[in-house]
Amino acid sequence: MRYFIGAGAFCIYFIFVNMLFGYACPSMIFVGLPCPACGLTRAGLLFLSGNFAESLKLHPLFVPVVAFTACAMAVKHMKPEKAEMLKTFTIVFLLIFISVYIFRMVKLFPHHAPMVVNSNSVLHNIINLIEKRS
Numbered sequence: 001m002r003y004f005i006g007a008g009a010f011c012i013y014f015i016f017v018n019m020l021f022g023y024a025c026p027s028m029i030f031v032g033l034p035c036p037a038c039g040l041t042r043a044g045l046l047f048l049s050g051n052f053a054e055s056l057k058l059h060p061l062f063v064p065v066v067a068f069t070a071c072a073m074a075v076k077h078m079k080p081e082k083a084e085m086l087k088t089f090t091i092v093f094l095l096i097f098i099s100v101y102i103f104r105m106v107k108l109f110p111h112h113a114p115m116v117v118n119s120n121s122v123l124h125n126i127i128n129l130i131e132k133r134s
Helices: 002-021 026-030 040-048 052-058 062-078 080-107 122-133
Strands: none
Touching: 002 026, 026 122, 040 052, 040 062, 052 062, 062 080
16 A cells, blocks of 8 residues: 555656656756656656667666566565565666666767756756856
């Protein structure tokens, strides 16, 4: 039941914030830079609609994220004694995630979606405001 409440809260947040700012990612809203997960939602939607190649281009880790999350939840609930092994897999997965993010920032940023700059972010607006006053 907790997962459904969490998923519902996330959906409400996602819809509300996306309508308000045009992005749901706090990194894009406040800093204007893509986060490591940027593009995962769109990659998921493309994957579910059968556009597997486009999904892979948008975020190559969508399928591994889903698989890892499902396995982690299953291990946690069915075999609590394997929790220590799950920590190791989580660390390895996070290192892979960060490596893919660095690669995407080097190769795709700032010209290929979703690795773009949000020039309407809070930080950019503050910088523009300061520049106008000086």
